[in-house]
Amino acid sequence: MSLDRGSEAGPLASEESRRSFLGKFASVVFAGLVAPAVLGDTEPVRAGPAAQAEGLVPVVELPEPVEGEHPVQRMMEDLQRALQKPVEQRKWAMVIDLRKCTGCNGCNVACITENKLPPGVTYRPVMTETHGTYPNVARRFVPRPCMQCEDPPCVPVCPVHATWKRADGIVVIDYDQCIGCRYCITACPYSARSFDSGYFYGDFEGGERQPYELLPSPEYGENRTRADGGSPIGNARKCHFCLHRIERGELPACTLSCMGRATYFGDMNDPKSLVSELIGQPNVMRLKEDMGTDPKVFYLV
């Protein structure tokens, strides 16, 4: 199955409705960045006279536009459907297609930007794996968000009930309850929890905190600013699938920003969702399955 072609071409599949759909979901910035390319509004890039004179092959056309239902559009529909169900009937999952990940780190940067992450805190590093030896070498890029385990080892070790798995499967942290003992960080087999030591980028670059570091983080809908020195400084922090976005009906920042269209998100309790369809493929694997954590991040290999 091609990941870019929805198996059921829905009513939005036509060019016209895709335009109107994109107009609805995309933020101004996002739309400004990607809409021209997706909509085909961009003038094909043509090699200038200088390049032609040098004998370079002129680029006459962009790659073919996506046919059928756009995966982002489908995931948005899946999301809306899931949000209409009671929270305990949803089970959020992520699928990452390792064949499509280019290792651009766009998701990592989008996550940092979205959650206003400081130095020392990362929710979605992209790991590079090199296999084989020359001349038979292959590279693979493996983004590592929180696995949102069904049986998360980080939860039972917390001495003060500051972290738990929600009914929809997302593992969250109560920043006001967390005492910062970091036991949960040691207990995560995926290294998916960070410690916020209290660093600011500005402290190292000229000594002045930058305006972007003073912005509140939308995490958990709490809009905390770190500048006052309080939580989440001194806390454990982790990826929460952008819970604050999901609950507004938006896809996680990493999913939306993935330029390789390698990241998919949705409700795995919904058999019609794109993620359910992808998880049902035989080439699915999960990290450290032997740990018995039952992760809800799936990789396509």
Add this chain to the structure above:
Amino acid sequence: MKPAEKILWVVAVVGFLIGLVGLVQRITGGHTVAAYNTYVPWGLWVAAYAMLIGVSVGAYLIVALAYGFRLKALQPLGRVALLTALSALAGGLLAIWLDLGHPARFFKLFFSTNVTSVMGVMAWLYVIYGVLLLVLIYLTQREVETGVVRTLSLLGLILVVIFGGAEGSLFGVVGAQALWESGLTPILFLVEGALSGAALVLFLAVLLGRLEADAGQLLRWLVLGLLLGLVVLEWAEFSTALYAGIPARSESLRVILFGPFWWVFWFVHVGLGLLIPLLLLIFAGRSRAGLATAGGLIALAAISTKLNLVIPALVVPEFEGLKTAFTGLGLTFDYFPTLTEWLLMVWVVSLAALIFLAGYRLLKPLASHGG
């Protein structure tokens, strides 16, 4: 005051004053002054905490032998052992309190205890143990009927075995860290703790002039036995893990044996903490100087076993690719304690020493209970 006691005071006060710099830095700089981070979330202070709690466990063993099992020879050491147990407990708890991301929230450990967390349960065990030590000090000072003291010290021994083992389980239950996750970890903690605590009591008893010949010989064989027991346990741990060759575990052991801080294992632990004391106890065990040196070295090197437990497990990445995935401040698998971390540890240990010395001055030697 004996000259040795004076020296101990001077060392403790100097350590306290120098270490104060670390405390001030910790208070003003938060956790940015430390090298532990996202990938190596625990460091020197956690090792210091584990070491001091272990010392407390070992010192309590002497209390239980003296008062619970009524070993007459050890009774003159009761006061020293009780005070060592109490001050080491205080130091250990102080170290871990300062290590918390939010020290002011420590009360949550008692008001929202998660009983599925070893750490949550430990918080309560420490309180019970601390109260028990204070009650025992009070009772022995009041020269209360020895039956009560005996019962309490024996109950305390059960408690100490439970929490000394649980201290090891705190690490042992973490499946994510191959080096920690072992049924042997709690046992190792108990033996290491018993060894370091008994050795420290031996050292202090000689220095403070409270070691009679028979007590000296008893402690000599006790410490020697524990030392040999530890060698057996470590051999079992290292040889099976290296032979099995399960990557995450053997990688951590490789870090301990041949990593950048190989000398901590070979020189500090094996050399200073095992080999020299072993030789001293065997060949110079009749001289007080020999006993004191052996005890002092074991106690001094005790931090190395905890450092070698905490850090090598954490510096081995969960995924090789994480090392280079997204790096920078706070995102590194290299860990070496900062000067602030060392200074704060010196402060904590010096404060524990001052508590001990002050207690030793304030409490009277006991006629019926000895010491």
